[in-house]
Amino acid sequence: MTTASEAGQPAIRTVNLVKIYQTGGLPVPAVRGVDLRVEPGEFVAVMGPSGSGKSTLVHMLGGLDTRTSGEIWVEGRRVDTLNESAWAVLRRQQIGFVFQFFNLVDNMTVADNVELPALLAGTTPRHARERREYLLGELGLADKADSAPAQLSGGEQQRVALARALANQPRVLLADEPTGNLDSRNTRDVLRLLGEVHRQGQTIVLVTHDGRVAGLADRVVTLLDGQIVDDGAVAPRRRTRGGAGDVVELRS
Numbered sequence: 001m002t003t004a005s006e007a008g009q010p011a012i013r014t015v016n017l018v019k020i021y022q023t024g025g026l027p028v029p030a031v032r033g034v035d036l037r038v039e040p041g042e043f044v045a046v047m048g049p050s051g052s053g054k055s056t057l058v059h060m061l062g063g064l065d066t067r068t069s070g071e072i073w074v075e076g077r078r079v080d081t082l083n084e085s086a087w088a089v090l091r092r093q094q095i096g097f098v099f100q101f102f103n104l105v106d107n108m109t110v111a112d113n114v115e116l117p118a119l120l121a122g123t124t125p126r127h128a129r130e131r132r133e134y135l136l137g138e139l140g141l142a143d144k145a146d147s148a149p150a151q152l153s154g155g156e157q158q159r160v161a162l163a164r165a166l167a168n169q170p171r172v173l174l175a176d177e178p179t180g181n182l183d184s185r186n187t188r189d190v191l192r193l194l195g196e197v198h199r200q201g202q203t204i205v206l207v208t209h210d211g212r213v214a215g216l217a218d219r220v221v222t223l224l225d226g227q228i229v230d231d232g233a234v235a236p237r238r239r240t241r242g243g244a245g246d247v248v249e250l251r252s
């Protein structure tokens with residue numbers, strides 16, 4: 001991990017968080033007063049129907065979208081007031097992202113794409129390489145290390161984006177539908193890796209429609225019309241099918 005956590009502070013906390021888009025002069029309330037607290041090491045799945053505000057919420061947690069009002073705190077530090085360059089530092093050092101747009105660098109190999117965030121965060125080249133080899137291996141992409149992103153399928157690019165997000169062992173992983181485009185075998189690889197990093201203490205906040213992904217989580221937060229309507233712990237030990245007929249162990 002790149003920075004020391006503030007002792008006793010939640011990994012993420014929002015206070016009465018609101019986002020109202022303006023489209024054609026009309027207000028579109030996307031997030032309407034969300035109070036969310038995520039403890040260090042917790043895995044929270046955000047679910048809810050299409051348009052309920054899931055992506056908007058997680059984008060605001062990562063500084064990809066600005067809030068209309070309310071507060072966002074990351075490890076005891078108020079971040080909704082940060083400027084773009086301060087957000088960039090926070091994202092490089094503390095927060096990893098997997099979003100539906102992958103933003104892989106086209107003129108770099110897959111290996112370099114995955115190693116770059118770790119190198120930017122000050123990891124030694126050897127550790128960056130070892131971490132990359134581990135992550136690509138776990139995601140079934142070891143043989144794609146020297147490929148360009150454009151030579152990969154959409155699902156492969158999505159898994160590279162996950163590897164890149166985890167490369168510098170961010171304190172918080174934010175993910176928006178990380179299995180959205182994946183077939184069952186690749187979903188299983190992603191689930192296994194998410195379960196593994198969670199066991200290692202990774203804090204995860206993840207938007208999903210997939211019950212198998214939510215089944216990995218400690219808590220499922222359900223949004224409806226921009227508000228939390230359910231916030232429930234998941235039973236402590238469960239098994240589910242991880243695709244292709246395989247049973248995935250969900251809890252250690």
Ligand SMILES: Nc1ncnc2c1ncn2[C@@H]1O[C@H](COP(=O)(O)OP(=O)(O)OP(=O)(O)O)[C@@H](O)[C@H]1O
Nearest residue numbers: 021023028029030049050051052053054055056057
């Ligand atoms: N950039 C934007 N401009 C205007 N309205 C937006 C914008 N982004 C989202 N919205 C609106 O905000 C609301 C919440 O959208 P959001 O994408 O957060 O929902 P979601 O729960 O993630 O949906 P999905 O499951 O379909 O991805 C919707 O009514 C949507 O139309």
